[in-house]
Amino acid sequence: MKNEALFRYLLRLGDDSLILGQRLAEWCGHGPILEEDIAMTNISLDLIGQAMSLLDYAGVIEGKDRNCDKLGLLRYEKEYVNVLLVEQPNGDFGDTIMRQFLFDAFRKPLYERLVNSSDKQLAAIADKSLKETRYHLKHSSEWVIRLGDGTEESHERVQNSLDTLWRYADELFYTDEVEAKLTVEGILPDLSGIKAEWESTVKYVFSEATLEIPVNNWKFEGGRKGRHSEHFGHLLSELQYMQRAYPNMEW
């Protein structure tokens, strides 16, 4: 393998996009109004496109002839390294939007840094993805504010979403020897400012939305190490269904 740390890092990015894209795709045909159905599908499409680029590139780095489909649809559960946040079930529209917002607020500053990666391919993927992500963040923040400062019912619902999902947010900032090594190699720019930027975004949006940041500071993590939630196996059983039922065929 050319660079194992880079391979593992690309899987982290790729899996986050893939799994969130898959979750959003479940909404297609069932959105709260036609216009928003179309909007969520657009975001899902962007994320799946990002996953394809990232996983294809991961396959190139790995050098074992695995493309985005082999990596995306044929690994075992514990080999996926997405954060737990993105695999959480859609719940109601408030849960989906809150999950999206917490993620977008992280992804935007991340991509803003990755465009400066010394790895040209990663920088190019980040550049394209950044434009998409800026829009995602605009869309999800607007909705969090609308729901938070909408009716009593919507406020209560989306506050519940925040209370539930908050514990998953910290894993977005998980780093280990993978990031450390890539930083030394100059492939990853300095990522240290991301968390502060994320915090200032969520604080601003939650204050506009009249939402309270939960006092519960318990943090769930495990996804980055391949330890997932119960929901994940079911998600994979759909995601992988055709590849498992009809192995080694072209579609």
Next chain:
Amino acid sequence: MKVLETTDLEQKFQDKIDREVKIEPNDWMPDAYRKTLIRQMSQHAHSEIVGMLPEANWITRAPNLRRKAVLLAKVQDEAGHGLYLYSATETLGADREATIDDLHSGKAKYSSIFNYPALSWADIGAIGWLVDGAAIMNQVALCRCSYGPYARAMVKICKEESFHQRQGYESLTKLAQGTPEQKELAQDALNRFWWPSLMMFGPNDDESPNSAQSMKWKIKRLSNDDLRQNFIDATVPQAELIGLKVPDENLKWNEETGHYDFTPINWDEFWQVVNGNGPCNKQRVDARRKAKEEGMWVREAALAFAEKRKKKQTA
């Protein structure tokens, strides 16, 4: 000034139609013309929206990521097309919400093809190729419809839909030329979707009482049977080309007429499905109703928020 009698107005209206002048939203039109259009256009819009469901059922299980993205984009287009059509229907004074309530109460119909289940991945190919193919036949004719907003929506829809049929055929071709299991999936999908696709064009001309008036008003430009025949003539060679067999023992090229002969359609099945006895009627309408009910708090919240912000601005 002479007050125009309704019959004069109707005559003027028909003259316009005969001269191929489009009718626009605020123009005078006979009540029956308006009603026919509202019925047909809202049915068409509902078909787009309900039609998302059998295909959306396979998005999360698509066999690879490229197919997943293509299917997502395609189903999303259907949502867009539903939206264009609801918007065009609104120009006739039919409010979208009320129109959708008619779908949910069972008062309004939609294309009965969507009451058949999508059971395998091959069905996605078959739906794109046959169902979209049949829809396009119909829609191309509607691009010249006399009502401006409907015709314009159809032009936009036809442009966007041209990829739908191609991706379906491409996907099915891959299966038909694939492993024996894949080929069997493809043939099975064709077997199940062939007849319901032919039924999409509606009853035979002599059983279609409203057709004559719709033709006169140029809401409809080609008859059900003509469209159906065009579809069969176009589709049979496409099936043969990829080695699939159309499930009709009597299908045969007729040199004299220059068309394919085929077995008469089982209209009993058609009417059963239209009237609620299709395999998925209840499931489809329930899914739409659920989406609307579960989205109600979201729509209310957005309105409440908009009003609050407006007040803040003016305060």
Next chain:
Amino acid sequence: MSTKEWPLWEVFIRSKQGLNHKHVGSLRAADSTMALDNARDVYTRRSEGISIWVVESNYVHANDPADADAYFEPSDTKIFRHPTFYEVHEGIKHM
């Protein structure tokens, strides 16, 4: 059991720099920000535009089609407003 519907908006799109915004259709949205977002998602999925206007449909005023004759026909007879009304010598340039 319908609730109040979101207002209807008309959508205008500039397809490229140098061209007018052109009416492309309508949609529902609770406010103008959402109307712009929705217009982007509904009407520019195939790179149809680089700029969007939305106008709440309520604010669009139209002439009564019954007056169309009085509005528009009088100009039909003023053919002298068109350059083709005038004859000039053949071979005249730059005119």
